[in-house]
Amino acid sequence: MAEKPVWQLSASELAQKVAQRELTAEAVVTSTVERMRAVNTGLNAVVDDLGDAAIETARDLDTLQGKSGVAGPLHGVPVTIKVNVDQKGRSTTNGVKAFTDVIAPDDAPFVKNLTNAGAIVIGRTNTPEFSFRATTTNELHGRTSNPWNDWASPGGSSGGASAAVMSGMGPIAHGNDIGGSLRFPAAATGAVTVKPGLGRTPAWNPSQKAERGMLAQLMSVQGVICREVRDVRLAMKSAIAYDPHDPWQAPVPFEGTELEKPIKIGFTKNTYQFEIHPAIVEALDTARACLVDAGYEVVEIETPDISEIGETGYRALMGEVNVLMLNDVRRHGSPEINRMFDEYFELFPPFRDDELLHQMARRSHFIRQWNLLFERTPLVLCPFLPSPTYAWNRDAEGKDGIMEVLGCGIWSFAMNYMGFPAGIVSPRMHEGMPVAVQVVGRRFREDLILDALESVETRTGIMAEKLFRRDAP
Numbered sequence: 001m002a003e004k005p006v007w008q009l010s011a012s013e014l015a016q017k018v019a020q021r022e023l024t025a026e027a028v029v030t031s032t033v034e035r036m037r038a039v040n041t042g043l044n045a046v047v048d049d050l051g052d053a054a055i056e057t058a059r060d061l062d063t064l065q066g067k068s069g070v071a072g073p074l075h076g077v078p079v080t081i082k083v084n085v086d087q088k089g090r091s092t093t094n095g096v097k098a099f100t101d102v103i104a105p106d107d108a109p110f111v112k113n114l115t116n117a118g119a120i121v122i123g124r125t126n127t128p129e130f131s132f133r134a135t136t137t138n139e140l141h142g143r144t145s146n147p148w149n150d151w152a153s154p155g156g157s158s159g160g161a162s163a164a165v166m167s168g169m170g171p172i173a174h175g176n177d178i179g180g181s182l183r184f185p186a187a188a189t190g191a192v193t194v195k196p197g198l199g200r201t202p203a204w205n206p207s208q209k210a211e212r213g214m215l216a217q218l219m220s221v222q223g224v225i226c227r228e229v230r231d232v233r234l235a236m237k238s239a240i241a242y243d244p245h246d247p248w249q250a251p252v253p254f255e256g257t258e259l260e261k262p263i264k265i266g267f268t269k270n271t272y273q274f275e276i277h278p279a280i281v282e283a284l285d286t287a288r289a290c291l292v293d294a295g296y297e298v299v300e301i302e303t304p305d306i307s308e309i310g311e312t313g314y315r316a317l318m319g320e321v322n323v324l325m326l327n328d329v330r331r332h333g334s335p336e337i338n339r340m341f342d343e344y345f346e347l348f349p350p351f352r353d354d355e356l357l358h359q360m361a362r363r364s365h366f367i368r369q370w371n372l373l374f375e376r377t378p379l380v381l382c383p384f385l386p387s388p389t390y391a392w393n394r395d396a397e398g399k400d401g402i403m404e405v406l407g408c409g410i411w412s413f414a415m416n417y418m419g420f421p422a423g424i425v426s427p428r429m430h431e432g433m434p435v436a437v438q439v440v441g442r443r444f445r446e447d448l449i450l451d452a453l454e455s456v457e458t459r460t461g462i463m464a465e466k467l468f469r470r471d472a473p
Helices: 011-019 025-043 051-067 111-115 160-169 183-189 214-221 229-239 277-293 306-323 326-332 337-347 352-377 398-407 410-418 447-462 463-471
Strands: 048-050 078-082 120-125 172-177 192-195 221-226 266-267 297-300 379-382 422-430 435-442
Touching: 011 025, 011 229, 025 048, 025 051, 025 078, 025 120, 025 160, 048 160, 051 120, 051 277, 051 447, 078 192, 111 120, 111 172, 111 229, 111 297, 120 160, 120 172, 160 183, 160 221, 160 463, 172 352, 183 192, 183 422, 192 229, 192 337, 192 447, 214 410, 221 229, 221 266, 229 447, 266 352, 266 463, 277 297, 277 379, 277 422, 277 447, 306 337, 306 352, 306 410, 326 337, 337 398, 352 379, 352 422, 379 447, 410 435, 422 447, 435 447
Parallel strands: 078 120, 078 172, 266 297, 266 379
Antiparallel strands: 048 120, 172 221, 192 221, 192 422, 379 435, 422 435
């Protein structure tokens, strides 16, 4: 078997080889930047190429290593950062033309955590306007393509991140998730991720002029998308470093208390009012079989009503958006995104005034129900979407398109609304595209979710390796 090119190695392998001086950081970053420049023209995943500066940083880290050792567990590992968080001296565009002059005065804490651990930023990745679509395209940076098939969406809003990692532009990509923006892209491309729970990773932009709304604070989280589960774990251990700018972050160790074996996993295929596609059923059954083989006790369960929780969460968020964000969308957004917001509001009528306050108060009821469920089964294997990957612009094709892509994402929205962590892995393929499932769990137990995802990945294979084999000359 031919030796893998350097850019194709996992973050875990790269960090180990650099630490053991089998590779230099400069060699790693140079190989990855060359790969980025070779494939990005066709994908448009990276919209701010920082390759030259990254190679210089790598040389500096090599010098540092010679004097005092590695900077941290990610020493020399190339990463990308999404354009909706601050990176010192770069535009935080959020996919909006009017925001090109928003120049970050400093790095966001999440970026600092990665670079303090030795990671090297090679570029910034694309996002839809206001990071508010399930696909990735905008008037400023253009459309990002899915590396599997140009017909398909790369997901959103971290579609640039998922397309970058799956095509070899670094093994770790930063992304964020308020309703599914880490998981939609991972599901669309066969990447892996865990949406952290509330309080796990720091969130704050030094460039911000006002505080985010309360629901945005409770629902939005920073995370990573990778090709392999072990790389998500490696990156998250550095990413969770405490930063006092985020009032919600809790300095909790990444590994929690070991649970008595066998660990119980609840299992459901319930997609409520949405018809489940046979490919999703097959993927769920495959994941269940993998987990049983790994020693988990998988039990079929009825969960609290995800349809109600997901719809309530989305309508509550729309209520907050209507008050705190809509003026910017109307003033700075394209005609297309403005039309889509009109359709969002028709499909998911915003809670308003007293009703919004009452619905936000009910959030604790939903969380309590799921806390009690997690006492019995610490993890739940469930659908993410009821159907496989969608066409790249499907969510812009009227209300039917929005419902097919976003409206059915109740399993996604519900986990954000309640603040629970949720991971994505793709155990099967359908018509040449990955098919994903979701594993959700207790707060601050991302480690348990990653264990379960890795048990599936070990038995079904790393999806990126299938993509690389398909595209090999």
